[in-house]
Amino acid sequence: MIEVNVELKDRRYPIRIGSHILAESSSYAPLKCGDKVMIVSNPTVAKHYLTTVSDSLNRLGCKVSSVLIPDGEQYKTLDSLNLIFTALLQANHGRDTTIIALGGGVVGDVAGFAAASYQRGVRLLQIPTTLLSQVDSSVGGKTGVNHALGKNMIGAFYQPCAVIIDSASLDTLPKREVFAGLAEVIKYGAILDLAFFDWLEQHIDDLVSLQPQQLQYCIQRCCQLKADVVARDETEQGDRALLNLGHTFGHAIETHLGYGSWLHGEAVAVGMLMAADLSHLLGNLSRQDVFRLEKLLARANLPTVSPDGMSADDYLPLMMRDKKVLAGKLRLVLLQRLGQAYVTTNSDSELVRQAINHCSQFD
Amino acid sequence: MIEVNVELKDRRYPIRIGSHILAESSSYAPLKCGDKVMIVSNPTVAKHYLTTVSDSLNRLGCKVSSVLIPDGEQYKTLDSLNLIFTALLQANHGRDTTIIALGGGVVGDVAGFAAASYQRGVRLLQIPTTLLSQVDSSVGGKTGVNHALGKNMIGAFYQPCAVIIDSASLDTLPKREVFAGLAEVIKYGAILDLAFFDWLEQHIDDLVSLQPQQLQYCIQRCCQLKADVVARDETEQGDRALLNLGHTFGHAIETHLGYGSWLHGEAVAVGMLMAADLSHLLGNLSRQDVFRLEKLLARANLPTVSPDGMSADDYLPLMMRDKKVLAGKLRLVLLQRLGQAYVTTNSDSELVRQAINHCSQFD
Structure with missing residues (x-):
């Protein structure tokens, strides 16, 4: 233990x-x-x-x-x-x-x-x-x-x-729920720990097939990363918000489809890609790193495109209801690079639309 | 101000x-x-x-x-x-x-x-x-x-x-609600401040007739007493429980009659008398001080006997649901003397029944 x-x-x-x-x-x-x-x-x-x-x-x-x-x-x-x-x-x-x-x-x-x-x-x-x-x-x-x-x-x-x-x-646990959990696992690597992201690229197949040793290491690493963030910021005044990478987009998916249709982790997977794409459009994350994230999510059997027929017009009003909205401004978690995230209220809504469209099926 | x-x-x-x-x-x-x-x-x-x-x-x-x-x-x-x-x-x-x-x-x-x-x-x-x-x-x-x-x-x-x-x-405010509020005012004197209890005996008629100056002093004194207690014990680990004098009995009345029948302060008034009577039976509060409390409550137009037909058998099961029950034992706030309260888990249930009966109409 x-x-x-x-x-x-x-x-x-x-x-x-x-x-x-x-x-x-x-x-x-x-x-x-x-x-x-x-x-x-x-x-x-x-x-x-x-x-x-x-x-x-x-x-x-x-x-x-x-x-x-x-x-x-x-x-x-x-x-x-x-x-x-x-x-x-x-x-x-x-x-x-x-x-x-x-x-x-x-x-x-x-x-x-x-x-x-x-x-x-x-x-x-x-x-x-x-x-x-x-x-x-x-x-x-x-x-x-x-x-x-x-x-x-x-x-x-x-x-x-x-x-x-x-x-x-x-x-x-149903396999689909294991995969949904891996979305949050991948999130920790993306926002906080490039070495862990590298480790995940090497061991994602072991995790998908529930190899006990890899699984326990993975859970321990994620808990340690989360515990450190929570210790620094229990009530989300600062750093803790980074844990919400992809969640503002993801919550819009869950609300639009109705609870229980997509799993939370599935919505977060697509949401993370949208956030990564927006980070790239803003000149931060490299195109190659967006692909690395997309590939890792796909290997974990997670969706990488928006639900059928859901457009940017569906996302934006739902995103404005997010708890992170302050004084009517959307606050998004984005990636500086893999392993380093930041929060911004300066996201041009046209670029947000583009990022959503890039991850949509009609794109 | x-x-x-x-x-x-x-x-x-x-x-x-x-x-x-x-x-x-x-x-x-x-x-x-x-x-x-x-x-x-x-x-x-x-x-x-x-x-x-x-x-x-x-x-x-x-x-x-x-x-x-x-x-x-x-x-x-x-x-x-x-x-x-x-x-x-x-x-x-x-x-x-x-x-x-x-x-x-x-x-x-x-x-x-x-x-x-x-x-x-x-x-x-x-x-x-x-x-x-x-x-x-x-x-x-x-x-x-x-x-x-x-x-x-x-x-x-x-x-x-x-x-x-x-x-x-x-x-x-309807007069009946003013009187109900006076029950909690009298409570502060009874549990914490004999001098304020004396003051209330002198000015209760002014308060009943809403004399502004007496009213403001009374509100200020109660807020100060409560603020001091809360500062010492925000989450009711100790002293704050004293503020519940009469409330365990009172809640039983409110639950038995259904919410909205007796006002909270009315139920607390009778509950305080029961607690005072029990304190007397346990050899603490003098008979004379029980009468002082009863008289002050009556002058504030508050009830001093149990609702029609409600007996000790009705009270006890409801009192056991109180939040102050610990490890299945009833915890009651009682009076050492006027101006000084204490919490006890050692209240013989036969004496509790007697105190309830003393304040009941068939007694």
Whole structure:
């Protein structure tokens, strides 16, 4: 079991990474005998792992309840949040309870926001079971739900007391979701770490075929990169925004198609290419590096063109609803070069349109 | 205009108290020219003050939107919260917006939680217009909504950037709500400040008849007492719990009757008497001081007996759902003497029943 620590101003928490560690009670510290816990999961994940996790916690002497929310991004809503509150109240959980998020990004975000807001805050433990949530959403404390008018518009910054990542849980994950997770993995290389980007070009096939050793190194590296960024900037006043490379374009895709059509990672893949193309148009990233990114995404079986029929006119109004919009100006994350990103509010909308069109099917 | 400051670990904010100060633009600092604001109110309060506040903000150069939520405790729900999010998204409010809560406790709590969770947190300014919210809920950062299974079960600690208290707004408040607010005023004397309790015994008639000078002193004293407690204990790990005198009993009354039947302050009045009676049964508070409290509450036109037909069997299960329950044990705020409160988990349930019965109509 490897440990990566997230160092915050007033607190630190561990990310534990290993294979088959959900079956070991020692993975669950700081939980201990007598603690009351509520496991939040969805039916798909619960089928595979709820018994394993409950058994480990029962051996530890915890009092375990569980609640399932429906599976899918379209259920990342205030209604699902309320399901969790109802279960907590029905089972008389007090302020001393711990919420355990067992599942992918949706479960982690909704259960995390439930922990942030139940009785104004209870303890949270994250057990991400998808690659996407393991390398991204479970670390750093962003929690929340969607609104019909925009993604992730309601939520809180709320840090877990620990994150437990069992790389073996990827064995039961649909391949398409593994690929979607690789989009965020590639993102870390592109924005922060050229050496890791090089490593990914050498090992992307191993990751696609879930080679355990490469997978664990990859998860560890991504968690370390994210932990460093979060430690520097917990509430996204600065550097943390770099993690949103491709997300402003990607959110527009997800909102346009309706949640649950394209996976988040798939939308981010195309969004990153648009951001890379725009970076090139602005004279930063070289044409060759745009191709390197495109090729790596394609080898991870990710889409590299816009959804059918979606044009720049569809993107721009949706992009203006992004949380990063400040004083009515679009803020975009772009690439100076591979391994180095920056944030700008100076992006000519005509060039943004061009970049979108370059990555569209009618181009 | 008087200013009382709330001193927190990493920040301070002012409470401005005065008469007719909503009409002065200078009351609204730190808001300034160019700021986007969303005023949250309800139809009753909006009728009296929305134009005044909007005009002041427009003169300051702010871009003002507003949204109304229905009036009443039964609308302190996730649905009302969502109304605010929809209004914010439809008017393209970004992370740099400010939410202004213009109204009583319900508006303050719901709008405050909206500010805490919209895009993971935007700026909040409180303008409480009821006595209850002026002396209590607008100061200290408790925000949230109710759940069908319990009051205030969903929320966040989220501090405003300023609180603006216009004592003249009480002129339009129904008398019954003024009295309900006096319950919390009397509470401050009972738990923290015997001299203020004495002062209240001398001036309660002036407060009931809304004498401006006495009213402003009373609001200032309560805000100062609350600010001191919040500064010592922002997230209620210790002393802040004392502010809940009578609330565990009171919440049981509110939940049993359904929200909106008794006012919060009315339920707290009876709850305080129960707590005082229990304190006496435990050998602390003198019989005479229980009577002093009862008499002061009665002079403020507050109820001093349980609702018709509600018995100890109705109270206890509801009290066990209180947020202060820890490891399944009831935690109650009791009085050592007038002006000094303490928290205990050692309250024999038979004595709790007796105290409830002493304050019940069939007793």
